[in-house]
Structure formats: C-alpha cells, structure tokens
Amino acid sequence: MKVPSIWAVLVLATLLSISAPVNANNGNDEFNWNVTIELGYIYNPTLIVGGEQSSFDDYTSVNVWLDLYYKGFFIQSNRYRTSGTFGATELGYELHLDEDFELNIINKNYLAGFDQRNVGLVVDTYIEELEGIKARNFVPSQGIRYIRYLDESVYWVDVAVDLVAGRHRGWVVDTFYTKTTEYRNVDLSFGAGLTVFSADMTNYYFGVDQDEARVNRPFYEPGVGYRAELEAVMRYPLSQDWLFTAGATLSHYSNSISDSSLVARNNVFRFKLSVSYVF
Amino acid sequence: MYFNSKGFAAAVLFVSMSTQAQQATESDVEMIAQPNKCVALTQGRRCYAQVSISWTSNSENDICLVDLDNQLELYCWRSKTQGRYLYEMASSTDINLALVRKIDAMLSSDNPQLATTTLKVSWLYEGSTRKRRWRLF
Numbered sequence: 001m002k003v004p005s006i007w008a009v010l011v012l013a014t015l016l017s018i019s020a021p022v023n024a025n026n027g028n029d030e031f032n033w034n035v036t037i038e039l040g041y042i043y044n045p046t047l048i049v050g051g052e053q054s055s056f057d058d059y060t061s062v063n064v065w066l067d068l069y070y071k072g073f074f075i076q077s078n079r080y081r082t083s084g085t086f087g088a089t090e091l092g093y094e095l096h097l098d099e100d101f102e103l104n105i106i107n108k109n110y111l112a113g114f115d116q117r118n119v120g121l122v123v124d125t126y127i128e129e130l131e132g133i134k135a136r137n138f139v140p141s142q143g144i145r146y147i148r149y150l151d152e153s154v155y156w157v158d159v160a161v162d163l164v165a166g167r168h169r170g171w172v173v174d175t176f177y178t179k180t181t182e183y184r185n186v187d188l189s190f191g192a193g194l195t196v197f198s199a200d201m202t203n204y205y206f207g208v209d210q211d212e213a214r215v216n217r218p219f220y221e222p223g224v225g226y227r228a229e230l231e232a233v234m235r236y237p238l239s240q241d242w243l244f245t246a247g248a249t250l251s252h253y254s255n256s257i258s259d260s261s262l263v264a265r266n267n268v269f270r271f272k273l274s275v276s277y278v279f
Numbered sequence: 280m281y282f283n284s285k286g287f288a289a290a291v292l293f294v295s296m297s298t299q300a301q302q303a304t305e306s307d308v309e310m311i312a313q314p315n316k317c318v319a320l321t322q323g324r325r326c327y328a329q330v331s332i333s334w335t336s337n338s339e340n341d342i343c344l345v346d347l348d349n350q351l352e353l354y355c356w357r358s359k360t361q362g363r364y365l366y367e368m369a370s371s372t373d374i375n376l377a378l379v380r381k382i383d384a385m386l387s388s389d390n391p392q393l394a395t396t397t398l399k400v401s402w403l404y405e406g407s408t409r410k411r412r413w414r415l416f
Contacts, residue, residue: 182324184327185317185318185319185320185326185327185328186320187320235320236320237318237319237320237402237403238318239318239403240318240401240402240403241403242403243320243403278403278404
C-alpha cells in the first residue's frame with residue numbers, strides 16, 4: 001500500500017491537532033476506542049532478501065493505529081504495520097478478565113507476508129532473488145491468549161493455528177514478557193519473547209517449492225523454527241496529545257529459518273524514533 | 280535571600296506593621312510560573328517538572344511563596360521587589376501556589392494572597408495502562 005507523502009501526513013496531523021476533540025480514552029468500560037497517528041524514522045532491515053532500505057520513504061514510518069473495544073470484542077493494531085498493511089490487526093474476544101489475568105480468543109498474523117515485489121518496505125520494487133515466487137500472504141491464525149499481569153509487568157502466551165484461511169494449517173506458540181519502569185514522566189519498557197513456529201508454518205513462509213526453485217534458490221523445507229526477541233522502548237509525553245517513542249527490537253531467527261535462500265539474515269535489528277498524535 | 284528564624288519574627292512583624300502603608304496589594308504583585316503545565320503519560324500518575332516561579336512588585340516586600348494545597352511555606356524573600364524560585368513539581372493533581380505577606384499566620388484567611396498561580400497536571404492516556412500497546416513493532 002502506498003503511503004502518502006510525509007508532508008501530507010504532517011499537514012493532516014497538524015490540522016487534526018487543531019480541530020479534533022482530544023480524548024485519549026474515548027468511551028467507557030463497554031465501548032472505547034483509540035486512534036493514533038504515528039510519524040517517525042525507522043531502521044528496518046527486512047528478514048526477507050531484497051528489502052534493503054535505500055529511499056527516504058523506506059526510512060519513514062507512517063502508521064495509523066486503531067484500537068477498539070466493544071463488550072469484550074476488541075481490535076488491536078500491533079505488529080507489522082510499517083508497510084502500511086492492515087493485515088496484522090489483531091481481532092479478539094475477552095473470555096475472562098480480572099485484576100490478575102485475561103483469557104482471550106485471538107485472531108492474529110504472527111509472520112509478515114511478502115511477494116516478489118514487496119518484502120515489507122513501503123515502495124514495491126523488482127527483487128531479483130524473489131523473481132517467480134508465489135506470494136506469501138498475511139495468514140491470520142486463531143487461538144487462545146493468556147495474559148498475566150504482575151507489578152509493572154505483563155506476560156502472555158498465544159497458542160494459535162491457521163484454522164480459517166487454511167493456507168498452511170500450521171501452529172504457533174508466541175510468548176512475551178515486558179516490564180515497564182517509570183522514571184519521572186518517562187516509561188521505560190524492556191521485553192523478551194520467544195515464538196515457535198510449526199514446520200507447516202515455516203514451510204509456507206520460508207520454504208522453497210520445487211516449482212519455485214532456481215539455480216540460486218534451491219528447494220528447501222525449513223522444519224520447526226523459532227524467533228527470540230529482545231526489546232527496549234522509551235515513551236515520553238510531549239504534550240496532552242503528542243507522544244514521543246524511541247525503541248529497538250533485536251530478533252534472532254533459528255537456523256531452520258535463516259538457512260532459507262529467501263531469508264537475508266538470522267538477526268534483525270530494528271530501531272524506531274517517532275512522534276504520535278493520540279486521539 | 281531566605282530567612283526562617285523565628286527569632287526575627289517580632290522584628291519582621293514590626294517592619295511589616297511600620298511599612299504597611301507601602302506594602303504591596305494584590306494588584307501590585309505579578310507572578311509567572313514557567314512551565315505552568317505538566318503532562319504525565321497516564322492519569323493518576325505523578326507528574327514531574329522543574330517550574331521556574333518568578334514575581335515582581337512595585338514596592339519592597341517581605342513575601343513568601345506558599346503551597347496552598349499542602350499549606351507549606353516554600354520560600355521567603357525579605358525586602359525584595361522581585362524574586363525567583365525553582366520548584367520541583369511531583370504531583371498527580373494540580374498545584375496551587377500563592378504569594379503572601381510574611382507574617383506569623385501566613386496562611387490564615389486574614390492574610391490576603393498577593394498573587395496566585397496553578398500548575399496544571401494533565402495526561403496523555405486516561406485510566407489503566409493495561410490496554411496500551413505492548414510491542415514496538
């Protein structure tokens with residue numbers, strides 16, 4: 001999806017900041033929503049080959065985040081939004097909620113889709129290494145999420161399977177722990193996570209079928225794989241409406257994934273500086 | 280210059296009484312707080328800011344800066360026409376400050392407030408942080 005120019009977004013954000021009623025928590029316990037426009041710089045070397053950042057647009061992060069809650073149903077925009085796709089929006093339903101933990105039904109993409117012209121950057125381009133491959137779609141998985149709240153920290157476990165789309169029928173177990181420390185008006189969050197992907201899932205995204213194989217792209221079946229992540233994020237309120245965010249994520253992928261000729265690296269370090277307008 | 284000795288109280292009171300004709304009135308004293316807003320990330324969280332409070336007066340005064348909410352004397356000046364104070368704000372609610380004459384019962388209703396200012400506390404996110412996005416990417 002093409003993203004409008006940075007200047008258009010700046011003008012839009014400025015106009016909105018002037019005209020929009022400001023209320024970060026829009027609604028009540030039964031219904032509430034939150035929209036955030038984020039603009040920033042992103043260093044984002046893609047996992048998949050052929051996605052090196054080069055143009056100004058590649059380093060520009062423009063996102064519109066939507067969070068919506070209605071009587072237990074929720075939409076959370078979360079990962080993989082730098083390409084502007086809506087494919088990664090989390091849909092869910094709260095089965096149980098109390099002070100200590102949550103139990104949700106979740107529908108979420110755990111790996112980003114790509115094709116021979118787009119591996120996650122803003123602008124589509126010709127990628128020689130991926131010529132002729134089939135598109136890997138954003139395939140949502142459906143499952144259960146358990147969230148445990150502790151003092152200033154939270155961890156969760158997702159167990160999900162591609163039940164609806166049936167593209168790969170693989171399963172995924174996604175765990176993450178994050179602890180937030182307050183220092184004056186700043187939030188500092190440190191997180192660590194581990195995601196295990198079934199062979200069916202890694203084969204769909206990182207495998208090379210016989211009909212895709214070339215001289216420099218051999219047939220490959222990855223098998224079970226994992227991703228381990230470390231993350232650090234700083235958030236600072238610039239005003240009642242604007243938030244500054246700085247953060248970095250280091251993702252390490254297992255050899256079964258990084259050995260694929262579709263994969264450029266086994267360690268992906270991403271960094272982001274952004275300002276967000278919070279409605 | 281700061282002074283807080285009770286030993287000087289009688290002398291101060293004498294000076295106060297003898298100079299009452301020249302003392303500042305509410306309209307004579309101006310107070311400016313910069314910044315006068317503090318933004319926290321979430322509602323209910325303590326907000327931190329270093330606030331520069333300055334005041335000017337047409338006449339020399341024995342003046343004290345007080346925290347009206349906590350009934351606290353923050354700083355006093357003697358025979359000054361202006362003053363400046365750095366206030367370390369750490370509060371989850373608005374802070375009301377005032378300049379009053381330096382007398383024994385500074386915070387009594389008999390002692391008029393020469394100037395007041397409010398340090399407003401606001402926030403970006405209302406309510407719980409639980410539903411906030413946890414991940415950077």
